[in-house]
Amino acid sequence: MTGTDRHRSRTALVTGGSRGIGRAISCRLAREGALVAVHYGHDHAAAERTVKEIEADGGHAFAIHAELGVRGDAARLWAAFDRGLTEQATHPSHGVDILVNNAGITLPRTIEHVTEDDYEQVFAVNTKAPFFIVQQGxxxxxxxxxxxxISSGAARSAYPAIIAYSMTKAALDQIALSLARQLGPRGITVNTVAPGFTETEINPTLRNPEVRRSLAKASIFNRLGVPADIADVVAFVASDDARWVTGQWIDATGGVRLGL
Structure with missing residues (x-):
């Protein structure tokens, strides 16, 4: 196995772990020794590809399915996790050491174009689902x-074109503050990592070359982020090296907010 062993003997669950930033996080944690539950909502093939990639690299992973944003989603996710973990000979004991709430959907619409159904769906996936996943976990x-x-730099900046999405992430940010205080006596840390403009499928506007150039210029590094940029930060925050860091909002935007 390549990389360090700082997550060896740990079990991780990454929601939305089969594509984009989630996939990069799953692969990074697995390279560092964790058994990773790769959650997916719809794309079974992508989840299987991620698991096979991890295994080809010498790591351990299994895919779990649960559609988020619907009633009972957290319970179904954890039931799938429990079943999958039972089948893993390398980690016979139940439980989880690292929970990464990464799954999310976007809503690229200004306020006058957001319907009630749009609003309810984006909050159901981005805010309600992680709340109850944590509660039941x-x-x-x-x-x-x-x-x-996983939040977003948009939660602390003005982006009218994605107002409802930004609101979901701002709500999610509060979880770290409250839970860090509640869970501190158990040695559990709770942190938020906020990506900026990142090369993923969730942002359909990146198909436009002009938009890509404009967003790349927003970073002081003059490029779009890539999923590995975010995965590296998450791997650190999830490690013992970050044991003294909790309740924090970690800017992983590539310096986008420095120019605002």
């Missing part, structure tokens, strides 16, 4: 564990 989360929520 607390009994499984081992002491000295890690919760990492």
């Amino acid at each position: 607390l009994g499984r989360l081992r002491d000295n564990g890690r919760i990492v929520n």
